[in-house]
Amino acid sequence: MQVTVNVNGEEYTREIEPRMLLVHFLRDELGLTGTHWGCDTSNCGVCVVQVDAVPVKSCTMLAAMASGHEVLTVEGLERDGELDPIQQGFMNEHGLQCGFCTPGMMLTARWFLDGNPHPSDIEIREAISGNLCRCTGYENIVRAVRWAADHPRVAETEEVAAS
């Protein structure tokens, strides 16, 4: 079947098997290997991408279901050569070690902060509780999300001020 998916602002049209999972579509068809595959059971969250600005575990969603929708992957976080605050937060606070959970963590956290720009630590922990990390013990991930909350993009700050 033919699908057309908007990924990171670009339209991609591909002929695929109807059973193809979104994670494999992104990785194997588009070569966007920043999205990872870890468990098949929606437990680990390394495959999280945003579909229409909502985090989704792409190992349990068919690529066909994303046809006509907008997908944001880790490759789309950086804008005009500038890291998203969540990326900068992960770097500054040592929120990653092996880096395998990091894309999914950041996409979950980006969505979370978009809806809750001033969260408490427990709210951050709850928000990322669908994403496993085996390296960091979560401490520095919480700090990374907090850093991003404390350092929004200038444009976002202006939007908040205007509203």
Added chain:
Amino acid sequence: MTVTAEQAHVGFGRRMRKEDARFLRGKGNYVDDIVLPGMLHGAVLRSPYAHARLVSIDTSAAEAHPKVRAVITGAVLETLNLAWMPSLSHDVVAVLATDKVRFNGQEVAFVIAEDRYSARDALELIDVEYEPLPPVIDARRALDPDAAVIRDDIKGKTDNHIFDWEVGDKAATDAAFADAEVVVSEDILYPRVHPAPLETCGAIADMDKVTGKLTIYCNTQAPHAHRTLYAIVAGLPEHKIRIVSPDIGGGFGNKVGIYPGYVLAVVGSIVTGRPVKWVEDRAENLMSTSFARDYHMHTEIAATREGKILATRVNVLADHGAFNNTAQPTKYPAGFFHIFTGSYDYPAAHCTVKGVYTNKAPGGVAYACSFRITEAAYAIERIVDCLAFELDIDPAELRMKNLLHAEQFPYMSPTGWEYDSGDYPRTLQMAMDIAGYDELRREQVEKRERGELMGIGISFFTEGVGAGPRKHMDILGLGMADGAELRVHPTGKAVVRISVQSQGQGHETTFAQIVSEITGIPSDDIEVVHGDTDNTPFGLGTYGSRSTPVSGAAVAVAAKRVLDKAKIIAAAMMEVSPDDIEVGRGTFSVKGDPTVSKTIQEVALAAHGPMELPEGVEGHLDAACVYDPPNLTYPYGAYIAVVDVDPNTGAVKVRRFIAVDDCGTRINPMIVEGQIHGGLADGVGMALMEVIAFDEEGNCLGGSFMDYQLPTAMECPSWELGETVTPSPHHPIGAKGVGESATVGSPAAVVNAVLDALKSYGVRHADMPLTPAQVWRTIQGRPFRTDLAITD
């Protein structure tokens, strides 16, 4: 403008990681990200039985699948003499089953197809006939006379016994026990758990038939050891094998060994003439690759009524699964378990370890265990708490009374370890101060009066890491030394090549910092090369917290050699004697006249230039080192967990966790703390959630993340860290390993805390994991064996 050392990022200290730039942008390069031209995909058919005879395999339908290129069975491998491969413990492991299957999930056949979906489809088309045999699941029944013999492939084998091993002075220990005022004994199980890195294991094999060169891309923690083993297993010339270990999505010991899937990818590439990728799925990872622990430890402690420890004794039944494939130094079939005397001062100890086969996946040494020190630390810290329970002494007071003191180091333990340095009471006191220990105890009393269950658990651990001295330690005959090569380019930038392999530890950052600290070259000017056997010196890889103690030492020695040579050249440049040179951070100045000086960058250029060098000094500015550690390093720490237990549901909440670690010199404190955080989460997971159990038919009950529960951000508290710094006296920069410290030390703190909370029920011990069900049943006075399925 003058650039300060801080601005130029010279030396030790908190530094952002170099590797983050690619990971944060989704530009990491993990093995499944690699696509080679013409690459095929492999998938493994696995046994649904724990123990069964293979009657027949019909692969014809799979072979007829239009996208299948080959199907490999054990019979095919037998014709190549590859059906079995050597294990890491002088046993053999079946690559594909030929006679029997010996665990649930064992490899039976391998399909190679044009894409990963088709390979999986074709597995369904293979028809295997099995004749089920009675499985041996309970290690405690493995040596029963009527137990089925699992390893009848071994000539003359009539039982499931693997080895017996003992360490310590039995007579002295028995005498101490006979005379002791108090003896406490407990059966303590460290159940089977799994490292479960989020990236599963995988490999791509690419055999170039023209050149005869085999390139294997594999997420291995030990690329050089793999190359040598492939040379031995497959009979290929070692110089024609190249192992590329790309970015690794977590290892924790899971990615040390060679798995059948890797060998099958190699065979697949030879058979098809194309690159073959094999990446396991999560169920395969949990069911078939290296598990950890599975130690049944009958643990005893002898003491005076005042709480002075006199002796300890442990008799271990070790469940090694269907093949003895633990990864540890040859001389030590139980790894470093005999460090079980822990952090205390007493003269007598003895342990025996009996290894047995069961119908379970092989492995044993994995999951950040420092070669079984995890089991040892858990046994001693649990039995010390049992002693405190019996004597009704505060567990902190009992530990303080017995901890080794600073003046006792170097300390020769009763089982033969020479602890290099430490000041244990200071570290425990710091943890108690951070925790507010006395106040917590007061709060606990108040809560108990209200019927609320609060527990405080302490653990004090000593590790021995950095294996190891060549004369004592080898794996399959390969001595555990590691090489490093440092080359300073003409413009003063540098490249250092190392044998160890990061799985997230940040070697590209910290190893550059080691060179920087010694030579004064900014760490941003130093490239760290690793993970490619064609481009790095030989060494045994990263596990057992050995990278900094061994490879880090090799890098430090190589950097010191470069510095020494640079000093001689600098002296020649300034026409003075090397004895008249004052060495600063990357500078060489004339003593008494600091205005006359050269930088390391200027020296590097001169070393490559036309200048006449002093007699005996060769051109360029390079150095190498193969480091043979004189001893292990002995990091230690004091951990305190505070938990609240719901008596109605058995649910445990870890409210606080205080960890004071001493790992000697800290190269990059940010990375050290990150390593500790991760290990503490492991401890919470193992203490409360994680277990690979089996039902009576031998089905693995932990084969997915729905069943094998890992801690999330909600189960973990905000870690409270402290530190003491007692450098290792024999390490070139005074550093000790730290990667596994928290995984080793933390489970006992959490378990001790939960059992402290349950003290009013008269409970002294219950086995991990302390799930709500286990805690609730413990409150009812009937904790269960967590390694078997619950049957009532």
